[in-house]
Amino acid sequence: MANKIGRVPVREQDPKVRATNFEEVCYGYNEQEARLEASRCLHCRKPRCVEQCPVSVKIPLFIAEVAEGDFARAAAIIAEDSSLPSICGRVCPQENQCEGACILGIKGEPVAIGKLERFVGDWSIRNGNQSVEKAPSNGHKVAIIGSGPSGLACASDLAKMGYQVKIFEALHKAGGVLEYGIPEFRLPKAAIVAKEVENVRRLGVEIETDTVVGRTVTIDSLMDDEGYEAVFVGSGAGLPRFMGIPGENLNGVVSANEFLTRANLMKAYDDEYDTPIYVGSKVVVVGGGNVAMDAVRTAKRLGAEAVIVYRRSETELPARAEEGHHAKEEGIEFRMLTNPVEVLGDEKGWVRGIRCIKMELGEPDESGRRSPVEVKGSEFDMECDVVIMALGTSPNPLIATTTPGLETTRRGCIVANDEGQTTREGVFAGGDAVTGAATVILAMGAGRKAAQAIDEYIKSKQA
Amino acid sequence: MYKILQKRELAPNIWMMEIEAPRVARSARPGQFVIVRASENGERIPLTISDYDAERGTVSIVIQTIGVSTRKLCTLNEGELLPDFVGPLGRPSEFIHDDPATLCSRKILFVAGGVGTAPVYPQVKWLHEHGVQADVIVGAKNKEMLIMQEQMKAVAGNLYVATDDGSAGFKGMVPDLIKELIDHQGKQYDLVVAIGPMIMMKFVAATTKAYGIRTIVSLNTLMVDGTGMCGACRVTVGGKTVFTCVDGPEFDGHQVDFDEAMRRQGMYRTLEQRAIKIAEERAAGHVCKIGLDK
Ligand SMILES: Cc1cc2nc3c(=O)[nH]c(=O)nc-3n(C[C@H](O)[C@H](O)[C@H](O)COP(=O)(O)OP(=O)(O)OC[C@H]3O[C@@H](n4cnc5c(N)ncnc54)[C@H](O)[C@@H]3O)c2cc1C
Ligand code: SF4
Ligand code: FES
Numbered sequence: 001m002a003n004k005i006g007r008v009p010v011r012e013q014d015p016k017v018r019a020t021n022f023e024e025v026c027y028g029y030n031e032q033e034a035r036l037e038a039s040r041c042l043h044c045r046k047p048r049c050v051e052q053c054p055v056s057v058k059i060p061l062f063i064a065e066v067a068e069g070d071f072a073r074a075a076a077i078i079a080e081d082s083s084l085p086s087i088c089g090r091v092c093p094q095e096n097q098c099e100g101a102c103i104l105g106i107k108g109e110p111v112a113i114g115k116l117e118r119f120v121g122d123w124s125i126r127n128g129n130q131s132v133e134k135a136p137s138n139g140h141k142v143a144i145i146g147s148g149p150s151g152l153a154c155a156s157d158l159a160k161m162g163y164q165v166k167i168f169e170a171l172h173k174a175g176g177v178l179e180y181g182i183p184e185f186r187l188p189k190a191a192i193v194a195k196e197v198e199n200v201r202r203l204g205v206e207i208e209t210d211t212v213v214g215r216t217v218t219i220d221s222l223m224d225d226e227g228y229e230a231v232f233v234g235s236g237a238g239l240p241r242f243m244g245i246p247g248e249n250l251n252g253v254v255s256a257n258e259f260l261t262r263a264n265l266m267k268a269y270d271d272e273y274d275t276p277i278y279v280g281s282k283v284v285v286v287g288g289g290n291v292a293m294d295a296v297r298t299a300k301r302l303g304a305e306a307v308i309v310y311r312r313s314e315t316e317l318p319a320r321a322e323e324g325h326h327a328k329e330e331g332i333e334f335r336m337l338t339n340p341v342e343v344l345g346d347e348k349g350w351v352r353g354i355r356c357i358k359m360e361l362g363e364p365d366e367s368g369r370r371s372p373v374e375v376k377g378s379e380f381d382m383e384c385d386v387v388i389m390a391l392g393t394s395p396n397p398l399i400a401t402t403t404p405g406l407e408t409t410r411r412g413c414i415v416a417n418d419e420g421q422t423t424r425e426g427v428f429a430g431g432d433a434v435t436g437a438a439t440v441i442l443a444m445g446a447g448r449k450a451a452q453a454i455d456e457y458i459k460s461k462q463a
Numbered sequence: 464m465y466k467i468l469q470k471r472e473l474a475p476n477i478w479m480m481e482i483e484a485p486r487v488a489r490s491a492r493p494g495q496f497v498i499v500r501a502s503e504n505g506e507r508i509p510l511t512i513s514d515y516d517a518e519r520g521t522v523s524i525v526i527q528t529i530g531v532s533t534r535k536l537c538t539l540n541e542g543e544l545l546p547d548f549v550g551p552l553g554r555p556s557e558f559i560h561d562d563p564a565t566l567c568s569r570k571i572l573f574v575a576g577g578v579g580t581a582p583v584y585p586q587v588k589w590l591h592e593h594g595v596q597a598d599v600i601v602g603a604k605n606k607e608m609l610i611m612q613e614q615m616k617a618v619a620g621n622l623y624v625a626t627d628d629g630s631a632g633f634k635g636m637v638p639d640l641i642k643e644l645i646d647h648q649g650k651q652y653d654l655v656v657a658i659g660p661m662i663m664m665k666f667v668a669a670t671t672k673a674y675g676i677r678t679i680v681s682l683n684t685l686m687v688d689g690t691g692m693c694g695a696c697r698v699t700v701g702g703k704t705v706f707t708c709v710d711g712p713e714f715d716g717h718q719v720d721f722d723e724a725m726r727r728q729g730m731y732r733t734l735e736q737r738a739i740k741i742a743e744e745r746a747a748g749h750v751c752k753i754g755l756d757k
Contacts, residue, residue: 170690171690172500172507172546172547180692209547210548212549212550212552215551215552216486216487216490216549216551217490238690238691238692239691239692240692240693240694248704249697249698249699249704249723251730254693254695255693255694257693257694258687258693258694258695261687261692261693266506266507266687267504270504273504273505274505274506274531274532274535275506275507275687276731278731348726349723349726396690396691396692396709397691398690398691398709
């Protein structure tokens, strides 16, 4: 039966309608659809999907339970390896991971592993997570810096082992990029992110918001004065990059982080909230990753004509395939092989346009991607009144510069081994703070590994 | 949640609030600031610290009600709670790193404009506690708008006042008073710290440049997070783009591109005016639709 049906289509909001609202684009599978899609899995003896999953979720096993209709079992199987299925099901780049390797994808379409994972995650949120058994306290205190996926995952594993865990978060809301970066239409805040954060709290983890480590407290003060025996740094990669071209400080040029933080964290699109956001009438977003797609689609929803400018070609777009596809459906214009050289301003210092140059693909660089080179004399101007820079981010130096003995790489990433151990005893790190901007699943995996290492470290100190 | 322990009107539309925030109070140093939210759907408002007491666990802020958010903040009363109060943010003033000998030999002049008096106070107080008597110029529109005079007098060397209309002290702008002190009263300074409206800091910096006196200014740019995550606060200093919230807020006034900083400060002004209008019309009982068609 498996090969006879194609991939079960997932229901989505009509592109024309959704381009004007912030509700979630994809509705996800219902029970019948999920079970039907699950029935397509061949339960390979050597599952290629699992090999490509960064945290090795036992994919065929959980899918078998979905096919049987035992969603609670399916949730328990996923929970062994992943703590955020509702979120990862929505935001993982499945086409490069599990689904990209699925055997069915060779001749036809891969199993919709992401959509099934999301279904199971949402099912357990709706039906109350069962995994809230708290271990008896072992009397040891661990501090976690940052409440993004790495910090949340590390905190919940440690809490389950009996540690007294407190998360210190700089912003007024927990969730990291899940809360301030990824928009509502892709990852609902109240229905999903807040629920996952709540689950972590239910394990006994305390979250102290409004606390900037490096300013309000330091790693030293947490360890020396407040009795934390170990610290996990999951502070992400929040520092936005700019291009360094003329006109970048004109009024109307913002980083994607600023634009998305205003929209998501501060809810600037809602008149009930006080924070302003400026969209103008035509927005150019520079970049091709998930961040660029999120920014351009947010601008579109706020009523602007919205364009992506990216220096490589479409095949190199680093964004999840689904996001590029959704953006196009929503009427976003894509200008590929184009790179800005200057932002143009009017006499009052506001953006009036952007000067770009055409690019062509040259020799492959060390990453294997063909690097773009400028086509001489091909400059042209495009009118716009807002430019959003989505060029990537790097780790914020605040923690490294205020923690003696914590080494970083030249790119500002905290040096840590596979288990998360940094150059400072008792201090562990993981997620974007160590790797530079990466993915939710990798951050979550790093947080869980570090939890293991922290447990071993504290036990070894007692012995 | 952070309790408002005290609230007082210092001058028309200028309020002082003392907030219970033990962690911030313990870590605060002169020159730093906080970010405050007045309500669950409020903006993150950057405000300078006007005093702090580590033992009592309190931090004071001074607010001038100029926009929707600062007005909302000032409708809160003693005993009520602020949802968010984050800090201390930014780098402390550079002089706190001086060794005592250098510090004692310093001749420092502070120039405070309007509510800029508030962040100047903890700096002068810190110096006073470390045995340095710094001179202070306070400038205001008129006598009524002068704030924190008694407190300042207690910690300053000489306290000079300048008002636009001459209703108190020197009649005229603060740069003219600086010139008067140096040219006619034989004063010598090796450091000027100016905090106030951007336009005032620009003119003070231009004045001190002519005398070759190192000048520090504290920039009050737009901000969102205050931790280096968004770049809303970026300014050009010495031809380089820096972030006010993490690299500042204090910079070499002779290197700051004030014209750009002032222009960027106004980026959301029209939206702000619209928001004030909506708030006022709502209060008056009907909903304004101006500019809402998009
Ligand atoms: C717009 C956007 C879209 C994305 N889309 C995707 C996607 O579709 N799929 C995907 O897999 N990945 C995506 N990513 C990347 C993904 O979100 C990150 O890789 C992931 O969130 C990293 O997790 P983290 O825990 O390391 O850090 P973060 O999620 O960045 O969390 C770090 C937290 O630490 C806090 N913090 C920082 N410094 C301090 C300090 N000094 N003191 C206290 N707290 C501090 C921050 O405020 C933040 O809350 C996207 C990123 C962005 C910005
Ligand atoms: S590779 Fe595809 S078919 Fe095979 S187990 Fe994984 S999901 Fe099922
Ligand atoms: S306020 Fe966001 S980076 Fe400074």
